[in-house]
Amino acid sequence: MDFRRIELIFLIVFLALDIFLFASFTQNDSDTPYTTTTNLSDAEAIAQDMKDDHITVDKLSDDSDEGFYLASKTEDLLVKSLAQLTGQTTSYNYDTHKLTSQFNTPLTYNKKQMISELKNFIKSADNVLYGDQYTYIAGMSDPKNTLVFAQKIKQGVVLDAQGTLTFNVNNDVITGYTQTYLPNVTVLREKQTTISAQDAIQLLYTSSELPANSKIVWYRLGYSELIDVRGSVIYVPVWNVMVQHKGTKNESLKKVNALTRTVVKGSTTTNDPNASSSNSSSVTTAGD
Template identity: 40%
Template sequence: MDFKRIEIIFLIVFSCLNIFLFTSYRQNQHVETTVGTQVTEKTSTKQQMKDNQIIVPKLSTKTYEGYYLASPVTSRTLEQHSSQLYNQRYSFSGDQLQGHFYQPVTGKNRAALLRNLKIVIKNPHQILYGKEYRYSKVFSTANRLVFTQKIAEGDVFDENGELVFSVSNQRITNYQQTYISKFTTLREKEDTISAKQAVQDLYNDNAITNGATIKWARLGYSRLLDANEHTVFIPAWFVAMENKSSGNIQIKHVNAFTGAVMKNSDNNSLATSSK
């Protein structure tokens, strides 16, 4: 095992320790709050959420397995292979490819537009590594069609592994793409928490406002930290909640190993819609 990999693993261990201590502290705070408001210990989290008018759909209690993964912070893979792209102009902003089709992708409705777009994505002279992306309905909006990078371990929900098409009047001309070319497994696989547990952990961390509606929960790989020119990814639950008064949807990330709310919640470029 080389020195860089050992250094990354040590950083992960220290980060996990900090997360554990922080989570324990917040849980102790929650217990004190519960006692202070005279809520008995027998009252379940489910009942507390119901009392606070938080609407939660039926969530799975199934657990999964995941890994600590690392990838280089900087990748020039798209730029190195961009010469094979035809019928478009393109440029780069850092590692992000920004493309403009000479002939727009069109469709008479949303479904037709998506079908035609998927044909384009499969063409390696139109989209690089297009077959390695999966359409994400929950992250897409009326004016954005979002595809997330898929890897052997699952889907990557991160701005460094996404393909986003801009939609205007059922026409697509522009897109942005990032791509993670290589992942290294740092540790043996571990069990994750369930979607139901992730939502309960969010509530216990005071991350769900009263009256909110939980719209969905998805498991994908999210950035944990940057260390020694590498980015470390872990499985995370992405939980979307709708604000009762504004109707806006907010997405929180929960560490699927520890249940801690991740600091990069609400800072990712992936978007969602209340529709």
């Protein structure tokens, strides 16, 4: 075979390959800003649709965060320490793992100082077990009826029926509280990226979970139960979004799994996530 012809064939093949690679690189390079622009346009389009439906929300952050899959064994640590509580009558429900307390003498604080006084009150183990591990959650509280604290853990806060301390308020007097506690939290998997607040709320909208003429009054990322497996409960980071219906002023809590980008169905609830309880399988004690 003519070597000059072979050289020509190879030259043509290499030139064709160079042209193909150059074209591919150019196409990929030009695709990057196009994709970003498309995503941005989608977010802006959804925001406009929400505005058209008269859904009110403050400026949302599009910053992602980090979270974990966590596990906690079901244990009744609170009931083991009831004897150290003073000035209150307590009962414990083994079905809901909930401690209920009634103060022998209701707490009376200046209305403007009630929260700060209560924060100091719970620091004493004679008043509230593990009280220094809870933080006040204004968005889930109704100062006329309930003041809600959430349990703090190393990975964040627990926004769940477990890990909640709720004080009962009646005529500006604190009469008692209910408490659940999450013990021995362990990390199951390495940290993962969570979706942003903007992603979560827009997902609720596109999933028909945000009705027209509503308002987002509060949202926060916290850990909630995913599944109970053989006595160990798995927790994941969840966006909690409180929605107020402008016409009735009723509020409902919506939840979005921040790792899987899925709406937690049946997540509508009252302001107090600890509202429902059972009266069976309980023990009662009286403090000094």
